[in-house]
Amino acid sequence: MTYHLTVNGEPVELAVPGMRRLLDALREDLGLTGTKEGCGEGECGACSVLVDGAVVDSCLVPVCQVDGSTVRTVESLVGPADGRLSPLQEAFLDAGGAQCGICTPGMLMAARAFLDGGGEPTDEAIREAIAGNLCRCTGYTKIIEAIALAAKRER
Amino acid sequence: MTVTTRPIRSEPTVSPAAPSGLVAPVSGEIGVGRADADATPRRREGPEKLTGAAKYADDLVVPGAWYGATIRSTEAHARLLGIDLDPDFDWSKVVVVTAADIPGENVVSLISDDQPALVSTEIRHHAEPVALIAAPDRATLRGARRRIRLRTEPLPAVFDPLESRQQFAHFELAEGDIDAGFAEADLVIEGTYRVGHQEQLYIENQAMIAIPRDDGGVTVQGSLQCPYYIHKALKRALALSGDQAVVVQTETGGGFGGKEEYPSMIAIHAALLARRCGKPVRMIYERHEDLAATTKRHPAIVRYRSGVTHDGRLVAQDIEVIMDGGAYCTLTPVVLSRGTIHAGGPYRCPNVRIRGRAMATNTPPNGAFRGFGAPQTEFAAEMQANRAAEALGISPLELRRRWVYREGDTTPTGQVLRESVGGEEVLERAAEASGFERVRELTRIGRHARTSRQRTASGIGLALAWHGAGFTGSGEVKLASVASIELTHDGRIRVLSASTEMGQGTKTIFPQLVSQELGVPYEAVEIAVPDTSVVPDSGPTVASRTAMVVGGLLIKAARRLRSLVEDATGRTFADSYREYAASHGGARVDQRFEPYPDVSFDDDTYRGDAYPCYGWAAAVAEVDVDLDTGEVAVRHVVAVDDVGKVIHRVLAEGQVEGGTLQAVGYATIEEIKLQDGRYLNDRLATYLIPTAMDAPHISTILVEKPFSGSPHGAKGVGELPMDVGAPAVVAAIHDAVGVWIHDLPASPERILAALAAKGDARAGTRPA
Numbered sequence: 008m009t010y011h012l013t014v015n016g017e018p019v020e021l022a023v024p025g026m027r028r029l030l031d032a033l034r035e036d037l038g039l040t041g042t043k044e045g046c047g048e049g050e051c052g053a054c055s056v057l058v059d060g061a062v063v064d065s066c067l068v069p070v071c072q073v074d075g076s077t078v079r080t081v082e083s084l085v086g087p088a089d090g091r092l093s094p095l096q097e098a099f100l101d102a103g104g105a106q107c108g109i110c111t112p113g114m115l116m117a118a119r120a121f122l123d124g125g126g127e128p129t130d131e132a133i134r135e136a137i138a139g140n141l142c143r144c145t146g147y148t149k150i151i152e153a154i155a156l157a158a159k160r161e162r
Numbered sequence: 163m164t165v166t167t168r169p170i171r172s173e174p175t176v177s178p179a180a181p182s183g184l185v186a187p188v189s190g191e192i193g194v195g196r197a198d199a200d201a202t203p204r205r206r207e208g209p210e211k212l213t214g215a216a217k218y219a220d221d222l223v224v225p226g227a228w229y230g231a232t233i234r235s236t237e238a239h240a241r242l243l244g245i246d247l248d249p250d251f252d253w254s255k256v257v258v259v260t261a262a263d264i265p266g267e268n269v270v271s272l273i274s275d276d277q278p279a280l281v282s283t284e285i286r287h288h289a290e291p292v293a294l295i296a297a298p299d300r301a302t303l304r305g306a307r308r309r310i311r312l313r314t315e316p317l318p319a320v321f322d323p324l325e326s327r328q329q330f331a332h333f334e335l336a337e338g339d340i341d342a343g344f345a346e347a348d349l350v351i352e353g354t355y356r357v358g359h360q361e362q363l364y365i366e367n368q369a370m371i372a373i374p375r376d377d378g379g380v381t382v383q384g385s386l387q388c389p390y391y392i393h394k395a396l397k398r399a400l401a402l403s404g405d406q407a408v409v410v411q412t413e414t415g416g417g418f419g420g421k422e423e424y425p426s427m428i429a430i431h432a433a434l435l436a437r438r439c440g441k442p443v444r445m446i447y448e449r450h451e452d453l454a455a456t457t458k459r460h461p462a463i464v465r466y467r468s469g470v471t472h473d474g475r476l477v478a479q480d481i482e483v484i485m486d487g488g489a490y491c492t493l494t495p496v497v498l499s500r501g502t503i504h505a506g507g508p509y510r511c512p513n514v515r516i517r518g519r520a521m522a523t524n525t526p527p528n529g530a531f532r533g534f535g536a537p538q539t540e541f542a543a544e545m546q547a548n549r550a551a552e553a554l555g556i557s558p559l560e561l562r563r564r565w566v567y568r569e570g571d572t573t574p575t576g577q578v579l580r581e582s583v584g585g586e587e588v589l590e591r592a593a594e595a596s597g598f599e600r601v602r603e604l605t606r607i608g609r610h611a612r613t614s615r616q617r618t619a620s621g622i623g624l625a626l627a628w629h630g631a632g633f634t635g636s637g638e639v640k641l642a643s644v645a646s647i648e649l650t651h652d653g654r655i656r657v658l659s660a661s662t663e664m665g666q667g668t669k670t671i672f673p674q675l676v677s678q679e680l681g682v683p684y685e686a687v688e689i690a691v692p693d694t695s696v697v698p699d700s701g702p703t704v705a706s707r708t709a710m711v712v713g714g715l716l717i718k719a720a721r722r723l724r725s726l727v728e729d730a731t732g733r734t735f736a737d738s739y740r741e742y743a744a745s746h747g748g749a750r751v752d753q754r755f756e757p758y759p760d761v762s763f764d765d766d767t768y769r770g771d772a773y774p775c776y777g778w779a780a781a782v783a784e785v786d787v788d789l790d791t792g793e794v795a796v797r798h799v800v801a802v803d804d805v806g807k808v809i810h811r812v813l814a815e816g817q818v819e820g821g822t823l824q825a826v827g828y829a830t831i832e833e834i835k836l837q838d839g840r841y842l843n844d845r846l847a848t849y850l851i852p853t854a855m856d857a858p859h860i861s862t863i864l865v866e867k868p869f870s871g872s873p874h875g876a877k878g879v880g881e882l883p884m885d886v887g888a889p890a891v892v893a894a895i896h897d898a899v900g901v902w903i904h905d906l907p908a909s910p911e912r913i914l915a916a917l918a919a920k921g922d923a924r925a926g927t928r929p930a
């Protein structure tokens with residue numbers, strides 16, 4: 008069966024088994040290896056992507072479930088024309104929000120969804136927004152600072 | 163560019179029972195966002211990590227690669243009688259490797275050669291590698307995996323280190339006269355403390371890809387901390403020459419010690435399979451396998467007696483440390499050594515005896531994890547200090563003021579602390595920034611005023627620690643590591659070192675240090691990928707030694723390169739190095755470690771300078787304890803660390819914040835339960851680490867007491883915060899609810915049990 012998705016703004020046809028994990032389709036069929044696998048059971052959030060604007064763990068989502076959906080991965084965050092870092096990515100770089108980097112793509116997508124949601128970027132709200140994304144390096148401090156900084160700059 | 167690193171402040175609390183005295187230091191003070199573009203360049207590999215372009219091992223596309231898997235034991239101790247392949251399965255598309263197929267020595271080379279790459283006769287722990295399989299696709303691999311049976315005969319197993327008769331290592335330190343010390347004491351504080359396993363939980367699982375080489379050797383690329391450990395291990399297990407074994411680090415998604423020694427095992431496995439099938443082989447662990455099979459922090463039992471006088475002097479410490487090494491030696495002797503040396507805590511005591519031993523059990527081997535033995539024993543030391551303060555009726559801050567090491571004091575190895583002694587300063591800075599005494603008075607009032615309707619109790623706790631900088635004893639001298647700088651013929655400046663980037667900032671601070679020394683822009687200095695065919699052996703990326711030791715080597719190398727060029731050209735390096743490179747065909751400076759002056763240690767007697775200097779850390783934690791559930795919320799931590807010299811403020815703070823949260827996890831929720839030598843919670847759904855909702859606000863203050871032996875004064879930062887977080891949290895729990903939790907983690911079950919045992923109606927029981 009063939010599934011039709013929009014991935015990072017491009018229409019994509021996937022002729023794969025319906026139960027193939029979205030994570031594998033992205034990484035292996037589409038070569039989008041920015042999305043990472045940390046646990047394969049929806050605990051760590053390293054594989055977070057946006058499906059129709061909502062954050063999902065792509066390791067738990069079968070391709071058949073996203074037929075017709077719009078998927079965004081970390082690769083979509085840079086400027087489409089010039090490939091420059093987005094304000095969110097710049098903020099992570101400035102504040103030190105990325106250390107080993109393996110949680111970073113998922114963290115960025117959770118942050119993107121939060122910022123797009125337009126909520127007040129309080130410390131508590133940011134913590135809640137990234138509660139499904141584990142980071143073992145930063146103690147979250149500089150990730151939270153980075154998201155708050157991005158909110159300020161994007162305003 | 164302005165970088166803001168000011169800690170986010172928590173909202174002020176209104177309840178008098180839950181004061182929030184912990185405030186961030188004022189702007190302009192050390193530790194607060196005062197950074198400029200020149201002093202703190204952006205993370206070198208940051209853009210790749212932020213765009214998804216960075217390549218971790220599992221991201222690499224290797225055409226024609228097969229998939230490898232490990233067949234593991236399901237018993238803790240057994241004799242291996244045979245490995246049976248189901249005759250009904252088509253094995254033509256699968257390769258199988260057993261111990262008999264190992265061309266070299268069947269050993270994972272490390273300290274002791276006791277650990278086989280694959281079991282040949284005796285299974286010594288659950289999840290031990292027994293056979294390897296590889297197949298061209300995952301489905302075939304999965305099918306084959308189910309068709310292999312291990313024939314075994316069970317053997318009696320030992321799970322308790324106290325019952326074990328096999329000892330991996332022991333150390334004994336003595337200073338003064340222990341009997342005279344206890345004779346002088348007015349009070350003797352006794353305690354037994356137990357700390358359990360902790361998983362490093364890097365978010366990227368262990369991963370290695372082996373690619374056969376034309377010369378009959380193998381190249382492995384993977385997630386790792388120590389390229390030359392693996393290089394040596396491959397040479398021995400596969401009987402390869404130095405040139406035939408090549409180790410290349412891929413982007414590494416966290417290590418924390420967990421990728422110090424274990425990657426040698428997985429590299430050997432991938433290489434054996436690649437050799438057998440003649441194809442590249444991917445060995446990418448899933449989380450479950452990674453949790454079930456790889457090393458953890460050593461559990462420990464620490465028995466402690468402290469003698470103190472009525473006027474608050476510490477006159478005797480008698481300490482016994484028993485560590486559980488698991489089934490094989492790994493790095494256990496070195497972990498035990500550090501744990502033993504640090505067991506007295508950062509406190510002057512004239513009469514000390516510390517005995518440490520590490521025992522074998524039939525559990526998966528334990529190994530390196532940030533702090534490396536010190537968090538285990540310093541937890542006990544801090545518990546004793548706090549209990550002594552309680553017994554003497556003085557504040558834990560005041561007690562530490564009296565006890566903390568000062569310049570000129572002597573440690574249990576007979577080392578005189580001559581310089582860079584920051585214990586007093588980190589203590590005072592933490593006390594000041596947290597308003598420790600003021601908040602403690604408020605929590606005391608809150609405790610006494612608490613009614614049975616109030617079901618949350620607040621507390622504040624303090625901890626202090628020291629952490630030996632770099633390798634223990636003569637480790638660094640024996641290693642004699644090398645770091646190099648190359649000026650290429652086409653005028654590029656390149657750092658060559660085996661020190662790896664795993665998030666802590668090696669790729670940023672090395673070019674930063676070198677560019678400052680050469681007087682060229684940060685961007686002008688490149689850093690080579692750690693590849694054993696390219697970079698020298700700079701030693702392992704462990705023991706917080708990268709900035710201090712290897713960074714120091716690079717500064718010296720840069721000075722030599724600068725002189726070389728400037729002497730030849732008569733102009734500044736920046737103005738003339740390209741020209742010099744063109745006319746001289748480039749240059750390369752190799753800098754080898756030279757012993758620090760006046761630092762000596764006797765490995766046989768364990769006397770002398772155990773470390774060239776020490777880092778010092780203090781933490782103040784504020785917690786809320788839920789009296790109904792026993793759950794602890796750590797709300798705020800002030801972390802103060804003397805790192806000698808701050809090279810890159812944002813990265814250094816990041817180390818302190820991350821280490822502090824790992825310590826908070828160790829203190830509160832991270833626990834491994836075992837049954838018959840098997841980890842029960844070997845999934846991320848059951849082994850929990852703190853989320854952003856669990857994490858406290860962390861206020862970091864960096865103190866700089868430089869070490870004269872390194873050209874920049876740096877002493878390392880990575881491990882320091884790991885030593886203080888847990889005892890600070892447990893002290894805060896005591897301040898809140900009046901019970902001491904002797905065992906880590908201070909889980910809800912332990913807290914409720916302690917409250918019930920205390921029988922304190924107001925603090926511990928439900929409202930009627």
